[in-house]
Amino acid sequence: MPKKAVELGALQVSRLKMPGRHAVGGVAGLHLWIKATGAKSWILRVLVGPVRKDIGLGGYPDVTLAGARDAARRARDQIVQGIDPVEQRKQARALLMAENATAKTFSQCAEAFINAKGDEWDNPKHRQQWTNTLKTYADPHIGELLVRDITLAHILEVLQPIWKTKTETATRVRGRIEAVLDWATVRGYRQGDNPARWKGHLEQLLPKPSKVSKVEHHAAVALDDMAGFWTQLKVANGNGARALELAILTAARSGEVRGARWPEFDLEAKLWTVPADRMKGKREHRVPLSRQAIELLKATPRVDGTDVVFPGVKGQSLSDMTLLKVMRTMGQEQVPHGFRSTFRDWAAERTNFPRDLAEMALAHVIESKVEAAYRRGDMFAKRLQMMQAWADFIETPATKGNVLPMARTG
Structure with missing residues (x-):
């Protein structure tokens, strides 16, 4: 029969200094293990089935003598x-690691989502907008919450708090939260329905955005003021003014004009081809060039070292604020994008050009999938007539109520 270890007291244990195992009694197999470095820890030497194992019970003095004896008794009871206390501990550790791996906060998931999907966004500003809106509006409430909760x-x-006062921002925040939570679900960080979804869910609890917020259209120059504005713009200096001229003549978006490259233009064919990667709808857009647009381009000098048509100081594209600054310098409160609305109003109110023709000039996406499937061409010849009529209108003061007939094509 093995010799039973003398049961040591707390003071006696504290005086143990010799490296090696020291039986402390009280529970069979309980030892204080002292390393050569002087570090001390509790070890329970015990048989688990046919295998002798040393089970660590923690360091001394963090685990007291009494605590070590209690832990040793529990381990023996389990056996x-x-x-097997050792295997149970391994399983518990594995579960904890798995738990920690899936325990992600909303702010962690938002950052990971933006890093994962950000490369899909054409405009670098989108990444910053996502980050800023989520940090400003979502993080104070749910940033530190685990997404599963x-x-x-x-x-x-x-x-x-912002649905009625900042409706447009609130709808974007909702959509971004929904996207982050969808991503987190796919990654296994949460389960169940997305609480930020709109259809059949939040739409039952929040008023429709269109009911609580008036849509603010881009401020536009009135039709009868266009000739006066055009005369003023023609004498303004700088590439920004010339870029704004081309934007007006072509009814193009500011970004399309600011990013325009010389290889995109065929002045003999009266054609500007905007590549798909610079179009909002991600489809190549052929723009007819009026006589005035061609004259403008021919008069625009090419800058060495860049093929940008209207380069900034260092040869890069103009900033998105440049065209707006031109208008503010001219004392105008409207915005460059508003000229697309002016063009649309002109086509509807002062001409007989078909609505679809104006929509194609604006490069609007066809909402009807059936109509889009059947529309093969882009009516370039007819649109060239329309853009020439628009350029002529800009240069000539219009009389209210006058309607320009659409010329016949041969």
Whole structure:
């Protein structure tokens, strides 16, 4: 029969200094292990089935003598019940690691989502806008919450304070939260329905954005003021003014004009081809060039070292504020994008050109999939007539109510 170890007291244990194992009694197999470095820890030497194992019970003095004896007794009780304390501890550690791996906060998921999807966004500003809006409006409420714990109540806490006062921002925040939570679900960080979804869910609890916020259209120059504005713009100096001229003559978006490259133009064919990667709708757009647009381009000098038509100081594209600055310098409160609305109003109110023709000139996406499938051409010849009529209108003061007939094509 093995010799039973003398049961040491706390003071005696504290005086142990010799490296090696020291039986402390009280529970069979309980030892204080002292390393050569002087570090001390508790070890329970015990048989688990046919295998002798040393089970660590923690360091001394963080784990006291009494605590070590309690832990040793629990381990022995588990062995009697057929449980291997070592294997159970490994499983618990594995579960904890798995738990930690999936325990992600909303702010962590938002950052990971933006890093994963940000390359899909054409405009670098989108990344910053996503980051800023989520940090400003979502993080104070749900940023530190685990995504698996986010509920409808939390989403409402984010949205309700701004839904009626900052409706457009609130709708974007909702959509971005929904996207982040969808991503988190796919990654296995949460389960169940998305509490930020709109259809059949939040639409039942929040008023429709269109009902609580008036749509603010881009401020546009009135039709009868276009000739006066054009005369003023023609004498303005700088590439920004010339870029604004081309934007007006072609009814193009500011970004399309600011990014225009000389290889995109065929002046003999009266054609400007905007590549798909610079179009909002991601489809190549052929723009007819009026006589005035061609004269403008021919008079625009080419700058060495860049093929940008209207380069900035260092040869790069003009900033998105340049065209707006031109208008502010001219004392105008309208915005460059508003000229697309002016063009649309002109086509509808002062001409007989078909609505579809104007929509194609604006490069608007055809909402009807059936109509889009059947529309093969881009009516370039007819649109050239329309853009020439538009350029002529800009240069000539219009009389209210006058309607320009659409010329016949041969």
